[in-house]
Amino acid sequence: MTRLAGKVSLITGAASGIGRSSAILFASEGAIVIVNDLETEKGNETVRDIREAGGQAVFIQGDVTNPADMSRLAEEAVAQFGRIDVLFNNAGISGVGALHELEPDTWDRITAVNIKGVYLPSKYVLPHMMRARKGSVINMSSCVAEIGLARRASYAATKGAVLALSKSMQVDYAPYNIRVNALLPGTILTPFVERYLKSSYEDHEAAVASLMSRQLGGELGRPEDVALAALFLASDDSKFMMGSPLYIDGGVVFGKNA
Ligand code: NAD
Helix, strand or coil, X not given: CCCCCCCEEEECCCCCHHHHHHHHHHHHCCCEEEEEECCHHHHHHHHHHHHHCCCEEEEEECCCCCHHHHHHHHHHHHHHHCCCCEEEECCCCCXXXXXXXXXXXXXXXXXXXXXXXXXXXXXXXXXXXXXXXXXXXXXXXXXXXXXXXXXXXXXXXXXXXXXXXXXXXXXXXXXXXXXXXXXXXXXXXXXXXXXXXXXXXXXXXHHHXXXXXXXXXXXXXXXXXXXXXXXXXXXXXXXXXXCCEEEECCCCCCCCCC
């Protein structure tokens, strides 16, 4: 279990869901994990679970939309561990509603967390990777970047932006031996999706059935499914993947049930 032996890996939004699962998996593969999140208590829980399993992790609180927080996050990580080998820009929030229903403040918040929240950690971490002339950046997009889905326009716009951003970032940083790839998950059962189901449907079972009907395999994804894909992109196993989208979506984008 040493696919990330000694690799210093910073994961944003690692107090919950996919980020938390990835932090635990990366640490079990030998990474030193920097857990970032807004939520201090839950972030510390991720760190405690990693340490109890014999892994190495620290928590650094910070808001991915705040330049001062993200600058401090990168500086503290490098001061403690000397470098950052992997940056997983995972933090994100959902946005539900057709555009005419969406308040301008909600639009601003979704775009800030999901797009600026990829730009800012990258801005402050990349100079360290450039100096080291190595690194892997993983940006969290979504299969919604590729397909139209009812009442998700703002969220889809942000995830499409992240996909486009990843490709251009790759061109800029390839000369520094830095790889930049994007993850495109389908529906993954995390607190994020649970919140969406509660706010959008009265009947929980009908809601889950409706989500499942989109899946070719009839199952929703688990955070671990995405964490395994992130592990691949973080590790040297994916050294020939550059600027690529990686789909973990149960067939939603490329398959059709009917
Ligand atoms: P989650 O809500 O379980 O976890 C997201 C974490 O991000 C939370 O711990 C939250 O506190 C943190 N966060 C939110 N805003 C932040 C900020 N401003 N600064 C720092 N941390 C912040 O969600 P999840 O399902 O694990 O989603 C993780 C990522 O995966 C998101 O970018 C999401 O858009 C993406 N994604 C999720 C799904 C899915 O079906 N769950 C599908 C495709 C993509």
